[in-house]
Amino acid sequence: MFPCDFAWGAATAAYQIEGGWDSDNKGPSIWDTFCHQDKGSRVSGGQNADVTCSSYVMWEKDLQCIQQLGLTHYRMSLSWARLLPDGTTKNVNQKGVQYYNKVINDLLLRKVSPMVTLYHFDLPQALQEQGGWKSSNMATLFDSYARFCFQTFGDRVKLWITINEPYVCAKLGHEDGVHAPGVKEPGTAAYLVGHNMLRGHAMAWHSYDTLYRSKQKGAVSIAINSDWAEPLDPSDAEDVTATKRYLAFTLGWFAWPVFVTGDYPEIMRAAVDAQSKKLGYGGDRCRLPTFSQDEPAILGSADFFALNYYTSRKVKPRRGSGQMLCVKSDQDAEDVMDPSWPVCGVSWLAVVPHGLRKLLCYVKETFNNPEVYITENGFAQTGPLQMEDSERCRFYQDTINEVANAIGKDGVNVRGYFAWSLMDNFEWADGFSTRFGLFHVDFSDPERTRSIYRSGREYAQIISKYRSQTSS
């Protein structure tokens, strides 16, 4: 039921695992700045990822973990500011190039294929100072960085993700201000940032398509995060419409332009425009931008669908606070959890494995049956350390079963699954208190010793079971 070349992976991101934040000429990123500013008040416990798992100096330990799990693929991200300290290709940091060359070569030597994300939240601070993602020319700067990476690593890397979760960067980074760069400009900045990220992504995809594809024969996409959502009361027409709006503002915001029309979902644009009008905000269309015909097309700018799924919601229309200018208020949907869903670790993560199967079916129907990689999915642990994490074992069994059914029974073209995460790491605003790893990392130990959780052994067994079925 899993194809023989199915990608069995685990994922990480540079800022969350590397450390070495100022080693060997690396430039600071917006996450370095965010964690260091205001006496560390931005992140839980004043923590930062200056050292974190120390993968910049302990990569071999990660490689051992990868091998112990029997992964066929490893999803990692490149630190833009490690490669290009001021963000531009005028100044290349050879130490950074050497580091990623070693990682990629070590993986290939062990027959593990890298999937490489160019951008996972960590913009070079130098580019933030020129306006960051709010500024229109970030798109071309990103394109130059992407070309540099294709040129430098593309002879060996065949799976690329341009940008991880533009939704999170746009909304948590520029509306809620709980992620770097900590901008709080509700109702305007998030749409602008999302827009420039889509433009940058499309430019990079076209660069790959015209300059590298024929030689390198890889595939490029953008990783989009979305909850699965269902109407709270399926017989209530308002709940049904609110659910459509909910999905239009999460998955649709980024997937619709790339896979369906080259523009934002109509439901989304109509909602933003109506709200703008109601609040007297400068007439139609001025908050949610439009794409220019003179730039590389957004439509068709992905070779597969990259989906990050963590949880599900039940949806009804929003009550009150319709007077606020913000994404939530445009979206006009209130989301709740079903009381029967267990919540793991963090408060937002209701454990709903069957939601993944439904979301996969929705992706198949809505986006014309694309190849899908589940680029992230995971289960968090907080509080006392539990090495015998039977709930997470159960979670991986159930989830992978749902993926098997999506493939076998629903005919979804799922090509791979990446667990988040290979190891415990710096969980953004939550710091180290939230543990997503298949390996535990002891952050009080200078050696940053990695130890496998029971769920890591479980995942390794699942992989080996399915691989032996398909290879015989």
Ligand code: GBH
């Ligand atoms: C992913 O985002 C990230 O790509 C990854 O780096 C991260 O470590 C992983 O998830 C685990 O969190 O606190 O109520 O505002 C997942 C998508 C969107 C999930 C924002 C958490 C915050 C909800 N995330 N959401 S809330």
